[in-house]
Every structure is written in C-alpha cells, then in structure tokens.
Amino acid sequence: MTTAASHEARFLREVDAFEFVARDLDAILHALETWRTQLAADLLAHRLEPAGLPTHSPLAQRTNGIHTLLSESASRWTQQRVSLLPAQSLAQAFDDCALLLVFGKFNAGKSAFCNFLADRFLALGKTVQYFHAEAGDLVETVERFCEGSTETTARLQGVRLGEKLVLLDTPGLHSVTQENAALTRRFMESADAVLWLTSSTSPGQVQELDELGNELRRGKVLMPVVTRSDMYEEDEVDGAICKVLRNKSTATRVEQEADVEARAQEKLRSLGVDVARLESPVSVSAYMARAAGHTPEAMDEAGFERLYEALLTITASTLDYKRRKYAELVLHHLEEDVLGALQRDVLPALGGLRAAAQAALLALDECETRLVNAAWRRSVPMLPALLDAFMEARDVDALSASLARAVDENFAQEAQAQLTDYADAIAQDHSASLPFTEATHFNGETIDYQPLYSALQNAIRDDLMRRSKAACDACRATVERLSEQAAALTASIDSQGSALIALKTPLREGVSS
Template sequence: MKTDLGNEHRFIAEVDAFEFVAQDLGAILDSLNAWFERLCVELQAHRLVSRGLTERSPLARNADAINTLLRDAVPSWARQWASLEPASALADHFDDKVLLLVFGKFNAGKSSLCNFLADRFAAHGKAVQYFHLDSGRIVETSARLEEGTTETTARLQGVRLGENLVLLDTPGLHSMTLENAALTQRFTDSADAVLWLTSSTSPGQVQELDDIARELHRNKPLLPVVTRSDAYDEDEIDGEIVKALRNKTARNRALQEADVAARAAGKLVAMGVDAALLRTPVSLSVHVAREQGQTPAALTEAGFDRLYGALLAIGEPALAYKRRKCAEILLHHLEENVLRTLLRDVLPLLDQMDEASRTAVDLLEQQREKIAAGIWRSVMPTLPELLERHAETHDVTAIRNGLSQSVLDAFTREANEHLAGYVVATDPALATITVADDAGYEDIVVAQAAGSGHPDQVVGVDYRRLHGELVQAVRESLLSLASHAADQCRASIGQLASQSDSLKQVLWTGERELRDLKQRLRSGAA
C-alpha cells in the first residue's frame, strides 16, 4: 500500500482488502451449549427443599421465592435467546461484511455521519446502497438516511459502503420512545465494532456510558466520536456582521476529548470493565466539512483524517471479533441473560436466607426456654390437687400418668405457639414422669401407749418426698421435650443452609467455568 495516500484513501483501500477468514467454532459452541445444559440440570437438582418447615416459616418462604426464580428462569432464558434472532439474522445476512454499529443519544448526528461517509465512498467511485429493516426483513432503497434536529430515526436503517463495510444507523439510546431504545439494544449483538457518537454540546453523558460498558464488556472494538465539534463565530463581511460556522479549535477539541475519555474510563473502572478497551475519542464536524466543499483541507480540519486513522486502527480487531461472533453472541446470552441474572437475583436471596438461618438458630434458645417455662407454669399448679385426689388410694401410677398427659398437652400447646414455623415430631416417651420405686405416700401414724391395747392410728399421709421427686421429674421431662424440639428445628435450619451452600457452589462453579470458556474463545483456542 502506498504511503503517500491520506488516511481516507488508506481506509477505503483497506476496507476493499478485508479478508473474511472463517474460524472453526464448533468445539467452543458445543462447550457453551454443554455448559448451559449442565447448569439447568444442576439448578433443577439443587432446588431447595424445606423439610421440617411449615408454610408459616420465613425461611420456607425464602426458599420458595428462590425456587420460583429458578423455575421461571428457564422459559425466560428461552424467550431472551429467541429475541436475539433478528440480530443473528442480520449478522448472517452481512456475513461477508464488517458491520459497524453507529449508536448514541438521539440527535447526536448519527444519520448525518452515515450519509457523509456514504458521500465520501461514492466520491471514490465505490458502490453505496441504503437499506432499512422492516419486520426483520432487509429492504434496499435509494433514499438517503433522513437527517434532522429531532428524533427522526424510528427504525434500524443503514448503508453499505463498497463491498465490505456496512454502517447501521440506530434510533437513539435513551430515546424519547421506549420502542426505539429497545430496537437499538436488540441489534447491538449484530455489530463487529461500535462507533459511539456523543454531541459536543453535552459529550460523554453518564447515562450513555452504561451502554458503552456493556459493549466493551463484550470485548468488541468501540470508538467514541465527539460530533458537532463546531461553533458559530461572528465575522464582518462587506461591512456587515455575519455568523459563520467554524470548527472548534484544536485546544477545545483536545479538552473535550480528554474529558470524555477520563469520565468514560472512570465509569468503566467502576463497572469492572477494563478501561484500556476504550479507544481514544476523536472530534469532528460533518457540517463544516460539507460547507467547505469536502476538500482535503476541509476534511482534515473537520477531523476526518483522524477519524479514518482511528477506524483503520479498529479494522483488524473488528475482523477478529467477526470471526468469532456467532460464539460471542451465545456467550453474551449466557453471561448477561443467564449467569448475571442468577448472580444478581438468586445469590442475594441465598445470602438473605443464610442470615435469616443464623438469626433463627440464635432465637431457638429463647424459644426453648419459653416452651419449658410455659409447660412449668401450666403443669405445676395442678400437682397439689393431683396429690390430694389420690392420697386415699396412694395411687402413684395415676399421678404419674396424669402429670405425663398434662406435660404432653402443655408441650404441644407451647410448641405450636413458639415454633409455629417448624414441623416438630413429639416423642411421648420424653413426657413420661417416673419416680423411684420407693417414692410414694407415707402414712402419718400416731403411736398408742405401750400396753394400751389400742393399735397405732393413721391420721394422715405425708407426700413431701413424692412431691419433690415429681417436681424434679417434671423439670427433666419439660427440658427434654423443649431441647428435643429445638434440636429438630436446628436440624431443619441446618439442612436448608447446607442446600443453600450447595446452590451457591453451583453458581460459583458455573461462573468460573463460563469465564474459562470466554478466555478460551478470545484467546483463539476455540
């Protein structure tokens, strides 16, 4: 290639010389699909099971919310993948061309730049063909892209420059219509490189940088262009003051470009995106170049020589991206729609459930004490009457049976109140009241005088020892029942926490494996 040609000549010549070499992506595509299938199987296998918890349990409700997310995710992912079909079809249609997506805030001068570059290609004798998309179908037209100061672009339109380059002009990001903004987002995947236009009247708006970060995260070339880099000056011509449109000074342009670069880089770092992927911004003025007749000097002063140089620099990266694009589209879907959704929506719920589990375990000791205290308050006032009732018959067994039933009833009542979120299996044996074999009623005898001829007289019964043993037996029983219930609850919480940890491991393993596949794809080892 001759070295004395300007950047415009060099750029158009390089576009004509683009070589589209196919890359065998079969193995990496199989690996990506296998990753997704394996993830779906693992998520199904690791659905949370709330054993030992009732529907009143906050933990069970947390688990149900997570399971619902996992259940609804799969059909949602299928819909999202289907929504990428138009972008894939567009990419397939232009499989032998580099697609440069021109996007930015509405009124950034996207259509004007596309038309201007078309004029420049035509001036070099290259074929120019305009088109637009109608329900996903490419319709060729002779009409130039409509330019204006309002949001005129209501559909995806574009122009083919020469045989190997296509510019896609999109409705504005953060558009006045949600439909237009959604249309832009839907087709970003079709591009091999991105030209981000931002007007010099408000360059590098922060709300635009979220979309830039998304494209840079996808590792495709992106060139920021500061448009409308011009201003009106007043001149005196033939004694009259007139306004003339002029390029902004080199100093003004450099300051704006540095500002856009600095704020863009800062935003990208905050988003965890490598700021080195951001290309150096360039400034230009389509209007001044037109008004000054598109002469070589006018083009250079308006910034087009720098633009062509920047476009030359992203040519090879764009071709490299194009060669792996079909795998990148699937990777983007798996990263952004599948994995990111899980990490964003499911992981926080798992963390919340883990925190709730720790709180529930800490609360169990209080609940155990409340159950034991409730049983004590309910049962102990009945003991004196029970002892009196069976004093005449000395029926200790009846007393033990009555107390056992009272303890069991009181436990059931207290557990239902304090452990309403748990399924508690009661062991009746723990409510059984036992005392020593020789513990019972003791007769109070009045001894008669020796030789009186009268037998000793029983005047009452003493059950102090029996009372003491029954009190101790009730205490041991209620503590055993309360502890047994708390242990069951603790086990139910532990099982759910273990399931949560396993599900987290599935997500983290999936994240690591997909990161490895991405590195493999982009390192050329696909």
C-alpha cells in the first residue's frame, strides 16, 4: 500500500477540503424563543391556587412545594444558560474546524491516541497546535499531552490538526476528581462528534454510555475505538523464550469489536437512544504502529487504516451537526434544562398531588359519616335537660333555639377537629336552618315524653347529616378544583413537550445517518 493510496492520506485531503457553510437558523431560533416564552406564559396561566386550604394542609403544602420547584427551576434556567457560554465560546473559537470529543475513562489511552494522530499529521507535513483551557481562555502550548497509566488529564486540552480538525481531550466523566468530571460535561456540548475510546483490556464498559446518552440524542455520531489492541505472546529471541508484544489477531479484534458493538447497542436502547448514531467499532494499537516506525504495513496491521476509513464515513454527519450546532445548543438547553427539569421534578410532584387529592376525596367520604356520629354523640346527651326545661315552660321556640345552638356548637367543634385541613373551605356560618319545632308534635295540651325524645333524636341526626354533607361537599369542591388545576398544568407541560419535539424536525432535516 502506498501512502498516496492510503485511507490516511485520503482523510487528510478531505479534512483540508472541509467547507463550513452556515445554515440559516434564524427561523428555528425564533421558534425556539417563542416556545420558551409560551412555556413561561402557560406556567403562569396554570398556576395552582389552593383556595380554601390552610397553609398547614398536606395538599396546600404539596402545592407550595410545586410552586417552589417551579421558582427554583426558573432560577436555574438562567444559570444553566450562562453555564453554556464557555462551550459556546469554545465552539466559536473553532468555528472553522470540526471538533471531535475524545471520550473515555482515564485509562482508555485518550492522550496517547491524540498524540499519535498529531504525530501523523506532522509527519505528513501538516501543522499541529496544542492548547488547553485556562481561566476561561484558550492557551496555546508546545507541550504534548502527558501519557501514563494513571490519570494525566487534569484540564480540558486539545490539539488542532491541520487547519480544520480539532481533538478535544477531556478528563473522563469517571475521573477520580469531581472537578475533572464536571469539566468534561461542561465542554461536551461544543463537540460535533464523539470518539469513545475503550481499552481492549476491559472493552466496552457500557456504563460510560450513561454520560453519552444526551450527546447521541442530540444527533451526534458516536464512534467506538478499542485502544491498546495488542497482546503479549511468547517468542524465541536469540535462542531465549521471551514475551513479545504483538497486534491482536484479526479474528480476536473482530470478536472483540462485535462484543463492544452489541453491548453498546443494548445499552443505547435502554437509554432510549437511536442506535443509528452508533458507528461500528475500530481496534487500534498506537504502540505497535510506533514500534514499527509508522510504515504503511505497520499502520494497516495496527488498525489505523480502518480507523481513517471509518473517520471518512462520519465526515458528512459531523459537518451536518456543526452547521446547525448553535441552534442545537439552544435546543439542548430548552429540552434538557428547561423541559427536562419540569418532566423530572414537577410532573412527578403534580402526579403526587393528584394522587393525594384522590386519597383526600376518599377520606372525606369516611369523614362525613364519622363527623355525623361524633356530633350526634355530643348532642343527644343534652336532650334530657332541654326537655325538662321545655316540659315546665311549654315554649316550643325556646326548645328549638336552645337545641339549635347546642347542635351547632357541637357540630362546629367536631368539624374543626376532623376537617382541620379544610378550615378555610368550611369557614361559613353553620347555624341551624331547619327548626326543630316540627319534631315536637306539641299541640299545646298533651306531651308524650318518649316519642318526643325519639323524634328529636332523629331530627338531630337528619340535621347533622345535612350539615356534614354540606361541609364535606365544600371540602370536596376545593380538592377537586385543585386536582383539576394540577391536571391542566400537567397537560400544558406535556403539550409543550410535544411542541418542542416537533421543532426538532425542521432543525434536523437532511441529517446524514
């Protein structure tokens, strides 16, 4: 194989020919801003109002908790939008370059991989410029990336290969320091495609893909690269048996790549990611290519010809993403930070509120009967004394009024105790509206004590049932009104989610698969 005919040479020529023709994104950006404005208006229009519920009520507390979630989310949205600025700044700094994020655990060989490709560009007469992020600025340096078996990348660093390709070597998300993991998340947004490096000593650790799920949902291509695809074999050197490092066999590589691809596909499906964004894995050994002097045969045997061929296949989709990237950054913020927060935090809280409302309605059914019985047990013992007074005075109006006051007081005390969570809903006057006069059957001459006692007992129960139903109906109306508000807010958020999904179609039309 000649250099002129190699995939490596073709790849370098294609990189030189990259054209970054910006798409007109004004219409989609306007649509995204309109969506955000409409969402804010809808959230305000569907604000929950727990009228009739005191602040100590569990339903009121749930409602206030949702208000707090919405308020805190709105505050975070602004902060999160600001937090994207460094990524946007980095993307703008390399507006004329395709940015590939080199991703993987700290022992995946990311730095060695980037250095190797940089060496190849230099060897073929291309310029190479290393840089790193420092205090928000990009600082050029002549230092190559540190390579080692322990974590050596403590900051965002990159290398510009030629004029139009940049590799971003980041601290891994499974880094030993929280700062390193946070740094990677912060700059993943700026990449146009992702190279997922995984060492052949423990290939395809798919838990790493949890952190890449969003990048793939965003329409970026993911190419797995199995690094350190070599192994020690026993050989005879100068008459002595020793271990020699060699490339893994083609069969071993194919088997390992198939395993990585199968497990990666399964993981992506579990994450709800389109597996079409996943490219077939490629195995390489930078060590073996270097050890053999980067000859065409050595590059081929070490897997780099296949790597360059694979990179050529993702060029179109990478450039497609770059052309729409600014709108994608806005979409990511709205979809993940704004809508995502509502779906993750607010919708479950609304579901909890509606479930609590249904439980409250069932409890009110039981409470209605319990309230009647409790107030009746308070009121009936008062009858003998009231009847004794009545027997002497023969004053029906006085009996009716005294009994009404006693029943009203007893009901009010029980209602306050048993409907304390709805005190505001039952605050109206509960004085008796039905006279007890009819129950006396008093004709002015003869009084039969026992029938009168029984009739008044029944009259008290009938009145308490009326009062209890009226009070509990007022409570039910309050609960049902709040539940309906929660349902309306839920439907509004769901509707806005569908509207945002619909905006993806015009943004991603014509995306290469």
